[in-house]
Amino acid sequence: MPDSKSRTPLADQSFFLSPQLSKGRDSDDDIDLNIIASTYRSIIDEHAFDEMVASWEAKLEVPGGNVAYPKVSRGLFSQLLTFRTTLEKLDLPTESDPLKLAVSEVPGPAMVLSPGGNVAVINIAGERAFGKRQGAFMDAGVIAPNSLEDYRALLRAATGQGNAAQAILTILPVAEDYGESFLAEAYLIRMPGQSGAHIAIRSLEIAWGSRIADRLQQAFGLTQAESEVAHLFFRLRNLESIATQRGVSLLTVRTQIKTIMAKMGAPSNIDLMRLLAMIASREHVGLRGEAPVWHDPLGREKLIAMPDGRKIAWTWMGAKRGVPVVMLRGLPMTYLLPGDGEARLRDAGICLYVPSRPGHGNSTMDPSLDVMSDNLIALRAFLDQVVDRPCLGVGLASGTLPLVVEAVADPSRFHGILAVGFSSGIDPSGVRRLPQIQRTLLHLADSAPWVAELMAKSGHRMMRQHGLDWYLERAFRNTPLNQQTVRNPDWTALIRNACEHLLKQGHATFVRELQLSRHRMDSALRELAIPMRYLAPLEDAGIDLASCRQLEKVNPMITVEPVPDAAELVFYQRNDLILDRIIASAHRN
Structure with missing residues (x-):
């Protein structure tokens, strides 16, 4: 059953302090000193973040302590408060992500593609000239016919099937203000540990400034x-x-x-x-290519205006007027289908609706609500105004939890739920099996959200400075299968978009996701009266098949399907299987 003690949720980016956390013992001074030292060093040392996480885990596990109520001395709290104030005053870190540098070094249109043609990074001028957004697929329509062979040679070279390293391409822009055509340099960017190279395309033209x-x-x-x-x-x-x-x-x-x-x-x-x-x-001396904020890469986003002024954003994939399926993303940085995946849904006559949950993308978060209530209000508004009929609900990891809670509250909402991937709300025992960084952050988000928020703020700064690889290494380094997935630049282009989607409104959304993941579902899972299939990726550290099987004993409406060759990134590792289950379930009812 859910813990009955009162907790104030972290609902915005303010530094939340629970009074019981500021009163503590001073018996773990060495650990506190390590926390303080690594916290301050994390400003300039990307590896100090890992030491900070390890020190907090040591504090949580100190003999005689209480993981649910970690005690923080006034001295430690004072230092952490000073650190947070320091972070607020620091300038934004200089980018060192090679892909982002490639599009920011020039004021004109520029983008970086994965070998498969997905837009990994693009600047604002590039969005206008190429007519694409980050995460979208860039077809060859903007490449002039006389440059197509050079472009294709670069794509082949990006996967090691040729030796072309650079070319001059003629671009046919979609925006009239760039003329009928312009010349662009195209060259390969090889990232350490990636299975293929990226292709940078940058305008060689000089824009005509307004002055x-x-x-x-x-x-x-x-x-x-x-x-x-x-x-x-x-x-x-x-x-x-x-x-x-x-x-x-x-x-x-x-x-x-x-x-x-x-x-x-x-x-x-x-x-x-x-x-x-x-x-x-x-006019362009010292100018850089401006980075766009996150937009729906599919170009289909619509907004629901709530009576209180909030906005709920949503998009869709597949067949526009097909059988409705509603998918909620979770903490794993996945939600966009690859091009052939969307084609499968289109051919199957299925419309996969993807609402942006509160705080994600362009959907408004309500700071006054706990995270589950906030999600339920948004989900209900979307179902009422867009779907308005029973449908299949698909949840990716923590995205499953609001679907289950709503299905218990109103069984007519869904005819079934497909749960994809591990969530500690479904199986709390899995938290202890997770790698250190995930395990520690989940504990802190539950018991000391102000600490989790501070760490998320520091991590967000690191990610902005060192790029997506800084996050990918820490999130997936413990699982070889995940490492293999993130070495594929076609997948990382989609993962990059999911990161931008989650962080558009700031790091607080990440902390709210951690808190949602910890929402206890014991009662809701027992009371669920519609079928739920749980796709359990066997190489996810949080998954223990014997523990998962207990769900079937708790509620015969739940079926556990073990998924081999899959871990946290199961949405991409076994995308065909997931689409098989979506198509079959959607058409069965």
């Missing part, structure tokens, strides 16, 4: 019309095209170009182009 027209008019005496013609000459490089765009004769354009050349002291068209390029490039 250039004023500079031409003030420095060279050009008229407004002449500055517009100069812009078109710089962009189109063809007098006939300029005449067509302005709706004037070719003779008029030639006369205007000659006047511009005379005013600017350019003896030839080439000199004029060189001078315009020099002026345009001056």
